[in-house]
Amino acid sequence: MAQSSIELKGSSFTLTVLHIHDEDPEAIKKAIQEKIDQAPEFLRNAPVVFNVTGLLNANTILSCYKIISEAGLKIVGVSGCTNTKLRQAITDIGLPLLSEGQNQKTQNKKTANIAPTEHGKTRIITTHVRSGQRIYAANCDLIVNANVSAGAELIADGNIHIYGMMRGRVLAGASGDNNCQIYCTHLQAELVSIAGQFWLSEQIPADFIGKAARLCLVNNELTIDNII
Structure with missing residues (x-):
């Protein structure tokens, strides 16, 4: 045929x-x-x-x-x-x-008493994410146990964890979940975004550059604090 x-x-x-x-x-x-x-x-x-x-x-x-x-x-x-x-x-x-x-x-009725939203099985990446690569974790969290180069892009509908140097773009809550968070051990990202709210590299507070940090939304605005 x-x-x-x-x-x-x-x-x-x-x-x-x-x-x-x-x-x-x-x-x-x-x-x-x-x-x-x-x-x-x-x-x-x-x-x-x-x-x-x-x-x-x-x-x-x-x-x-x-x-x-x-x-x-x-x-x-x-x-x-x-x-x-x-x-x-x-x-x-x-x-x-x-x-x-x-x-x-x-x-809203179903999720009113649930925080944060639960996602499916976590996607785990253990190899270096190079410039030009895009990784998308649909309907789940994303964990990267490696460095992420400038020009690379991490996207997840859930939370994103990066245990390595983060130099690329990272977008959590891609499907609109504003309960999602980003965790990074070495933050030097070109762009960080949660549910469409984003910062470019120059908007990330200087005190957190190269440091371990957590990003989340508070009143629909990006906030950042140290990971102790």
Whole structure:
């Protein structure tokens, strides 16, 4: 039997989700540009998911869509919309609607008394992670018992532990879990991120460079402290 010219396969990708908390076009435009200026190599022409949870009408969504596109971000889909009319308006723009799985209210109800979120089996890496390599631990924590070079990238939906020199980029809570944390014995990262909140290398407090440190989110802001 001849092999088909195409093949469809399921796969997982880590995407940045852009949440809009304002309806003022100028404020949105300024905020997006500030984020891009902070991490131009990370965000310029980056694929993003546009979350419209806080937006109440089609005109606002269309306005935000134009602003995001003009800033150079590539919208690959829209999430957070449950209103039938708004969903139709989004489809009319030509954007795909993405499902985030369970209804958010159901998720909150189930997890209200659980902290932090439990993830699946931990992925463990024991070899040097070199420049250009990307490691993604889907639905689990990631432990790296080796050095990580500049230009390498560690991504996990759960927590990330690095027992070695960390010179690359490290992104925990990639699926949006803001309970995730990063632990590192020698922190010299190019970028650290938890659930989309990030610091570039120059934003990491100097007292922690080269030291053992723990990063987490407090009130949706990155914080860092020493590992004793």
